[in-house]
Amino acid sequence: MDDAPVIPGLSDDPDATIWEAPFETTPTLEDIRQAASRIKGRALRTPLLNAPLLDGIAGRRVWVKAECLQVTGSFKFRGALATISGLAPDERAWGVIAFSSGNHAQGVAHAAALHDIPSVIVMPHDAPAVKIERTRAYGAEVVLYRRGEEDRGQIGARLARDRGLTLIKPFDDGRVIAGQGTCGLEVAQDMPEGVEDVLVCCGGGGLTSGIAIAVGEAAHVRPVEPEGYDDVARSLVSGEIERNDREAGGLCDAILTPAPGRLTFPVMAVRCGAGIVVSEEEALRAMRLAWEYLRIVLEPGGAVALAAALFREGPDCVAIASGGNVDRAVFEQALATA
Structure with a gap:
């Protein structure tokens, strides 16, 4: 497109693989409030759910913030x-x-459709089929790439340059973090007395850092990750950004990222408690228990915070159920767990 505009943050190098985030300012509480105003009426205010029998299993009171009921099936629509x-x-x-394995993809696709603008989503070929199908159904053009063989950054950079597209990062952008933080505003407003911890499913840290800013000192925010992909937990211990050895292959695809973000990690380092790590088996058990006692559907990556609430000791808590876009086969696997 010959007259396409200059794209903020996109390198002039035709082989560029990344964008420098055009909005590298950490959002404030006021930024989150403004984001809440912009999305009001289109994003849902999701409920805090509680089941006394689930409390009995956990050995503490647990409230579940049901972002699986959010428009497009996850919190990503907010950002x-x-x-x-x-x-x-x-x-x-x-x-x-946007780049995404599925939840950010669907959120961007639907938000773009609401504004009557085109969207292009670069997705790994092995993303869950339901997420690819729904991203297309929301109106996006899906461009698939093979992980480990093709560079998604190069693919996206070419498309953005040719068409003048604006990048919507999944987590390391102050605007996106502010949008995810609107979930934390609701938690802070609805949090029952006696709650001390807010457990958050954590990939790159956009949701975790946004909630931490919004909740402030009202509760301790704890990132939760699956075994083998605990880059945030390790980074909080070492004090510097740690990377995972791999970023694919686990059941918790929604939160498998190579490392915490340059914007998100400093927020988490200051505002969050120690990370918690759970197994895939525990995530599947949490999915089954969420269905049995709360009648909600979770995906593995959206269930790790509930798994931590159920199978780790601690005070009364809110667990963010961050998404419910799960393939039928995986959900059946969860229902079959002991």
Whole structure:
């Protein structure tokens, strides 16, 4: 597209593999409140659910923030909508592009459709089929790449340059973090007396850092990750960004990222308690128990915070059930767990 605009943060190098985040400022509580105002009426205010029998299993009171009931099935819609609704008209007009294994993809696709702009989503070929299908159903153009063989950054950079698309990062962008933080505003407003911990399913840290800013000192925010992908927990111990050896192959695809973000990690380092690590088997058990006692459907990556609440000791807590976009076969596997 010969007259495509200059894209903020996109390198002039035709082989560029990454963008420098155009919005590298950590959001404030006021930024989160403004994001909440922009998404009001389109994003859902999700409930805090409690089941006394589930409390008995956990040995403490547990409230579940049901973001699996959010529009597009996960919290990612909040950040996508907050970001796209805040773009300048010239940024928005040409359309947007995102990288995602599924939940961010669907959030961006639907938020773009609500603003009547095109969206292109670069997805790994092995993403859950239901997430690829629904991303297309929301109106996005899906471009598949093979993990380990193709560089998604190069693919996305070419598309953005050719079409003038604006990148919507999954977590390491202040606008996106502010949008995810709206979930924390609701938690802070609805949190029952006696709750001390907020347990958050954590990948790159956008949701965790946004909630930590929004909740403030009202509770301790604890990131929760699956075994083998505990980069945030290890980073909080070492004080510097640690990386995972791999970023694919686990059941918890929604939260498998190579490392915490440059924006998100400093927030978590200051505002969060120690990370918690659970097994895939525990995530599957949490999915089954969420269905049996709360009648909600979770995906493995969206169930790790509940798994920590159920199978680790601690005070009364809120567990963020961050998403429910699960393939039927995986959900059947969860229902079959002991």
